[in-house]
Amino acid sequence: MKKMDLTERDLRSLRVFCAAAQASGFAAAERALSMSKASISRHINDVEARLGVKLCERGPGGFQLTESGTVALRVALEALESLERIKPEVDAVRGVLSGPLLLGTSEHVLTHEDCHIPEALAELQRIAPLVRPSLSVMTFNDLGAALSERRVQIAIRGAYKRMRAFRHYPLFTETHRVFYRPATAGVIREHDDARALPLAYRPHPFVEDALAVHGFTQGPDVSGLEAVATAVATGHYVGLLPEHYAAQLGPRYEFAVLPDSPVYPMPFCAIVEEARPLSRSAETFLQLLLEAHRS
Structure with a gap:
């Protein structure tokens, strides 16, 4: 692939390449740039021709930066950021x-x-x-x-x-505890019973500690606080939640803290x-x- 020096005319193509790389593909970049996939591809082809290397793999297997593309993205972002800083x-x-x-x-x-x-x-x-x-x-x-x-x-x-x-x-401290729902669907659950319920699982240092150190059993995989709270609201699981977030749900679901819950200030x-x-x-x-x- 023949290599040519980049000029100021290539800035637009570099911006398109960075947008596609940060969006991890053309589909998301289309929405962000209001530009067709064909136009995005043409801009990336132009940058690749200028640099003389392939920057990304795109096709049925998805969008993936090459090693050269990873370096080009980092340097291009730094250069574009420097340009944006001139007027400010x-x-x-x-x-x-x-x-x-x-x-x-x-x-x-x-x-x-x-x-x-x-x-x-x-x-x-x-x-x-x-x-x-x-x-x-x-x-x-x-x-x-x-x-x-x-x-x-x-x-x-x-x-x-x-x-x-x-x-x-540091701005403020958020405290996480294990919550359960004492009453649901006509069932009143004591906290000793709730202690045996599975813990809604998401990859998180506090969740891992609760499982490894405090003897909770692993429950269903969830993603995000909303999903943890939904699992707890069923009455069949316990979950680690920030106190301030659980308090917002308290009036409707009557979440309660397990008396022997571990405490995680963050x-x-x-x-x-x-x-x-x-x-x-x-x-x-x-x-x-x-x-x-x-x-």
């Missing part, structure tokens, strides 16, 4: 904050009484109306991937352990990549976020 950085010299602010958070965080993300965003809008925030709700693992792939600048999620590649700023943090300089707008929002939670 110039605006900052004039004392004006502008540009995109990409945030990610885990599910149901807003139900915690100590969560003040909306207040920080409202204050940012007041002092910097030209900043364009976007907020995505993701799973724990997806948030980690989004940070590493630079699809978000700040992730707000629980921190089971701290990783060297990231900086963690700090909720704003997390940023250590090696990635934050934009001025991201720095400002992070400061507002920390101030809102300190107060």
